[in-house]
Amino acid sequence: MSKFHQTLLIGLPLIVISFYGGNTVHPAFYFLSGVLLITALFRIVMGVIKIENNFFMKSWIRKEGVQKVALTFDDGPNKETTEKILEILGQYNVKATFFCIGHKIEEDFETIEKIVAQGHEIGNHTWSHSYFFDLYPTKKVKEELQHTNALIEEATKRENKLFRPPYGVTNPHIAKAVKTLGLHSVGWSIRSLDTIAKTKKELIGKVEKVSGGDVILLHDTMQITVDHLEEIIKIIQRKNLQAVTVSELFN
Numbered sequence: 001m002s003k004f005h006q007t008l009l010i011g012l013p014l015i016v017i018s019f020y021g022g023n024t025v026h027p028a029f030y031f032l033s034g035v036l037l038i039t040a041l042f043r044i045v046m047g048v049i050k051i052e053n054n055f056f057m058k059s060w061i062r063k064e065g066v067q068k069v070a071l072t073f074d075d076g077p078n079k080e081t082t083e084k085i086l087e088i089l090g091q092y093n094v095k096a097t098f099f100c101i102g103h104k105i106e107e108d109f110e111t112i113e114k115i116v117a118q119g120h121e122i123g124n125h126t127w128s129h130s131y132f133f134d135l136y137p138t139k140k141v142k143e144e145l146q147h148t149n150a151l152i153e154e155a156t157k158r159e160n161k162l163f164r165p166p167y168g169v170t171n172p173h174i175a176k177a178v179k180t181l182g183l184h185s186v187g188w189s190i191r192s193l194d195t196i197a198k199t200k201k202e203l204i205g206k207v208e209k210v211s212g213g214d215v216i217l218l219h220d221t222m223q224i225t226v227d228h229l230e231e232i233i234k235i236i237q238r239k240n241l242q243a244v245t246v247s248e249l250f251n
């Protein structure tokens with residue numbers, strides 16, 4: 001049972017008793033159930049926005065007891081920046097995982113083929129990456145994931161099981177679609193903030209704390225990531241950690 005269902009199991013009877021209890025319920029009950037319901041609402045909101053809470057479904061966040069880390073790149077492919085990232089990864093013989101957006105794969109299948117040819121892993125990052133993705137019903141979420149998986153599998157010639165929710169937002173619809181399709185959700189333990197970082201210090205700051213088992217979130221669409229990827233790889237190597245794909249880290 002997910003943490004979401006546990007929360008509903010406690011919260012719903014409280015709401016029913018509060019509504020229908022009338023004078024038969026002690027006033028202290030209303031106070032207590034109010035506190036519990038506010039706590040439950042807080043848990044649900046934090047569950048939606050923080051994938052690491054594993055609230056609606058389990059996601060791979062970090063692996064304990066290993067000297068490996070996973071570099072992950074979201075939101076590509078992007079002809080210019082993804083290719084530069086591939087070059088740098090190739091120079092250091094590092095394998096990574098790219099969570100790609102379906103419509104971008106369709107527009108630039110050539111770059112996806114290069115990612116595959118260099119031995120990197122590809123995961124599903126929805127078809128549209130729409131701002132409204134989290135409001136979609138289960139059927140539409142499923143369609144987006146199936147559509148993108150078909151393209152990934154055409155490129156890789158193997159079944160894809162990896163999915164990363166956009167912005168790390170999860171909810172019951174996404175959890176149901178992921179479960180039905182037999183996918184595995186992948187989060188992160190280090191968010192580089194490369195989409196908003198303006199300086200090397202801002203980008204590298206969080207990555208410097210890397211330790212064995214971490215999953216690092218980067219974006220292969222950002223020039224700042226291209227500019228400082230070598231330094232990120234050097235930080236990993238200085239700590240005697242091996243950068244591997246997500247599947248290798250968790251299997």
Ligand SMILES: [Zn+2]
Pocket residue numbers: 074075125129166167
């Ligand atoms: Zn994204």
